[in-house]
Amino acid sequence: MKYFLQFAVALSLLVSLPVLAMGDATAGQGKAAVCAACHGADGNSVIPNWPKLAGQHAAYLERQLVLVKAGKRQIPEMTxxxxxxxEQDMADISAYFATQVIKAGLADEALVAAGELLYRSGNPDTDIAACMSCHGPAGEGNPLSGYPALAGQHAVYSEKMLKGFRSGQMWGEDDASSRIMTEVAKRLSDDEIKAVANYLQGLHAAE
Ligand code: HEC
Ligand code: HEC
Incomplete structure (x- = not known):
């Protein structure tokens, strides 16, 4: 039943994801030069407030760019x-960053166990789903369902996103991806957010 539900969720997302232009990673490399100052030439940013884009699924990156351009996701630095x-630029740049390899950071050992437990098993006491069920055992995400990769991302950024989702922040209200994380994050505590964000920073997708 559980698997059936997951399949049904995946399928409904599949149907509702917008059809996007096909990107050309080679063309995207040149076009991505304007992003390098913040996100790094290969998508591995060094400043933790600026997310790493390397290895992220192209469709996810493109969805965010479309939302930023439309003013639905507000990122003043990028508007x-x-x-x-x-549209073609966004598709090409997204294809380029998707082909890059993310460099994971280091995790604070003291928080890893708590972060890993939440990631793998959720919190049954407070009805929080296992992050792994959507974002994958190695934090690789699921491109077909629009679930982003999380492995290796800066803890500062993941923490900021999770607090945002918890407070109800979403974008693209009219599509299926947008409501999922606000629902998941509702009952996360500050300690859980800190622990799981730290765990993700040290997670290597290839392991
Ligand atoms: C001046 C700095 C700056 C530049 C230049 C910039 N960005 Fe960003 N970008 C940011 C910041 C800051 C965020 C995080 C916003 C937040 O906290 O919600 C972000 C977030 C993103 C995200 C969302 C990532 C996610 O995991 O949800 C994408 C995709 C993105 N940027 C792509 C690009 C691309 C492509 C370019 C070049 C065309 C670019 N950015 C140029 C600062 C920048
Ligand atoms: C039911 C599926 C599902 C579950 C379970 C889930 N997520 Fe997500 N997550 C998503 C989707 C979908 C998005 C993208 C939302 C969007 O595009 O607006 C996302 C986005 C995120 C982001 C932002 C990534 C970025 O690059 O900006 C973080 C961080 C995140 N999730 C962490 C978690 C954590 C931690 C858990 C477990 C407590 C979790 N997620 C559980 C589906 C899920």
Missing amino acids: GIAMGLS
Whole structure:
């Protein structure tokens, strides 16, 4: 039953994800130069407030760019740049970053066990789903369902996102991806967010 439900969720997302342009990673490499100052030339940013994009699924990256350009996801640092991108540019740049390899960071050992437990098993006491059920055992995500990869991401960024989702922040209200995390994050405690974000920072997708 559980598997059937997951399959049904995946299927419904599949149907509702917008059809996006096909990207060309080679063309995208040149176009991504404007992103390098913040996200790194290969998508491995060094400043923790700026997310790593390397290895993220192209469709996920593209969805975010479309939302930023439309003003639905507000990233003041990026609005000007996004306004100048065509649909093809967004597809190409996303394809480029998707081909790059993310470099994981280091996790604070003291928090790893708690973070891993939440990631793998959720919290049955407070009805929090296992993150792994959508984001994959190695944090690789699931491109077909629109679940982003999380492994190796800066803890500061993941923490900020989780607190945002917990407070109800979402974008693209009219599609299926947007409501999922606000529902999952509702009952996360500050300690759980800190622990799981730290765990993700040290997680290597290849393991
Ligand atoms: C001046 C710095 C800056 C530049 C230049 C910039 N970004 Fe960003 N970007 C950010 C910040 C800051 C965030 C995180 C916003 C937040 O906290 O919600 C972000 C978030 C993103 C996200 C969302 C990532 C996720 O995991 O949800 C994508 C995708 C993205 N940027 C792509 C790009 C691309 C592609 C370019 C170049 C065309 C670019 N950015 C240029 C600062 C920048
Ligand atoms: C039912 C599936 C599902 C579960 C379970 C789930 N997530 Fe997510 N998660 C998503 C989706 C879908 C998105 C993208 C939302 C969007 O595009 O607006 C996302 C986005 C995220 C992001 C933002 C990534 C980025 O690059 O900006 C983080 C961080 C995250 N999830 C962490 C978690 C953690 C931690 C858990 C467990 C406590 C969890 N998720 C459980 C589906 C899920």
